Amino acid sequence: MTGNFRLKTAMAERGFQQAELAQAVNAQLLAAGERDSVGERTVRTWLTGRTTWPHRAKRNALEAVFRCTIETLGFYPPGSPAPPQEDPEVIRRRFLADAGGTAAAAMPLVSVRPSSVGTSEVIRLRDSIERLIALDDERGGHTTLERAALAGAAEALDLQQRSTTQRVRARLFALASDFTSTAAWSLIDAGQLDGASRHLDRALTLAVMVQDPEMTMKVWNLRAMLARQQKDFGEAVAAAQAAQATWAARRSPLHASLAHARTAVGLANAGDRRAALRSLGRAEDAMAKADTTAPRPAWIAFYSPAELHSLTAIVRDRVGDPAEAEAASYRALAALPETYRRNRAHTTARLALSQLHQGDVEQACDTGAEVFEIMAGDPLPGRMRQLLGDFHRDLITLAPPRIAHEWADRYRSEWSTA
Structure with missing residues (x-):
């Protein structure tokens, strides 16, 4: 017999394959509040005997899964002798006896089957x-x-x-x-x-x-957005590139388009105009190949040509092309569904910024006011309030003081309590 034959016997009794044992152990780790996880490769190191004494959290998880001590499963600490080789039937009977005994009864268990x-x-x-x-x-x-x-x-x-x-x-x-x-x-x-x-x-x-490739990409997409909000533009780019590398993005032009667009936003905020526009072009190319009528997971239902126009407006404004940003915002608003009220309000605020950056102060103030009309009846999300804060700061910089103060005074109650 080679490797950890006691663990092999215990897995056979429970009907576990390597992947199933990994999932059961991960469930125990998660239930215990541990951030660690294992995969099939780790299970193989246990079975082959390459790992004789897992880390404490994994030992506890294995004991909970099999309802017996870690030693019964054939593990032993460094410096201790390996368990003696025994007849498989003897090992099986010991495992069954231990799994039903007092050692297991004392453990907080998460049921497996x-x-x-x-x-x-x-x-x-x-x-x-x-x-x-x-x-x-x-x-x-x-x-x-x-x-x-x-x-x-x-x-x-x-x-x-x-x-x-x-x-x-x-x-x-x-x-x-x-x-x-x-x-x-x-x-x-x-x-x-x-x-x-x-x-x-x-x-x-x-x-x-x-x-799960869908959820992996969703998380990286959100990580890129979070990093951008935190003004950590290097991490925003890295997270967006991680989204590009997921299987979901490799197999789906729609997912790829979103990942490239998110990368473009990060690069634009980092001041890399050439790379940002290159990523934006890749996002547009991928969108042209996407079947936007095909069923898709709920989390990415928001992403469409309209949303790509919205992201294009952000990139163009950040790299110093406010006229192109304004045009992209108008295209986004024309294509956005009416039910996407938050997206419509956010794109409208971006439109106001692009108009302001071209010197169209009065038009920008009127457009900024539309945000409050679109969201009437509901508080403004914090991210939208921050965007309006950016608008107000640029208004103070670029417009006569009277206009900036009038705009702020008119909408301060809706803005500050939103």
Whole structure:
């Protein structure tokens, strides 16, 4: 016998393949609040005996999965002798005895093979997140949306502990990632950036755990947006390039277009005009190849030629082409669906900036005022308030003081309480 035969026996008794054991261990790590995770390669090092004493968190997770001590599973600390080779039947009986004994009873367990959870729960949770995304499209990010998304993630993780199939567990982990990244986006849009990074770290862990390309790209896309809000433009570019490298972007022109457009925004903010326009061209080329009528995941439903025009306006304004930015904003507004109220208001604010940067002060003030009309009845998300703050600061710089003060006085109550 070679390698860790006790672990092989325990896996056979539980019906685990390497990938399934990795997922079960990851579930225990996540339930314990650990940020670490394992994959099939790690499981192979356990089975071959290359790793004889996993890290503490992984040892605890293995004990919880198999309901026995780590020594029963054939592991031993450095400097200790390896367990003696024994007859497979003896090992099996010891494992079964230990797994049902007092050592396991004392452990806080997450059940691995309990009552069935199936596709109906996956569909229900998917419908729930689609409703949250639709609410965000209309109103923008807010703390109520964050709480609802985190509750959905918690439910998905709870259900995966009670699932009996690897396929359903993977879908539930992916949904947990989707919910958690949606919570992160709600904070980004609300301008509450501190908690967003923590949510994105967890969402990425969940997505990578089950190798879900859609959720992996969603997280990198949001990471690029968060870094730009934090004015860390180097990280914004790196995150957007990571989105480009995902399998989702490699196989889908629509996803690729979004990743290139996000890269262009980061490069424009970093002051690299040539590279920004080159990335923008790639985004346009990929969009021309995309089938915009085909079904797509809810998280990327917002991205369309209209949204690309909006991102083009940002890039063009940042690299010093305000006239081109104004034209792109008008194209975006003409194509945006009426239900995308937050996007329409945001693009209108960008239009006002491009007009101001061309010296059209009165027109820019009138356009800026339209933002409040579009969002009437709902508070402005923090990200939109910040954009209007940029408009006001540029107005002070570029317009006569009287006009800047009049605009601020007229809209201060709606702006400051939004």
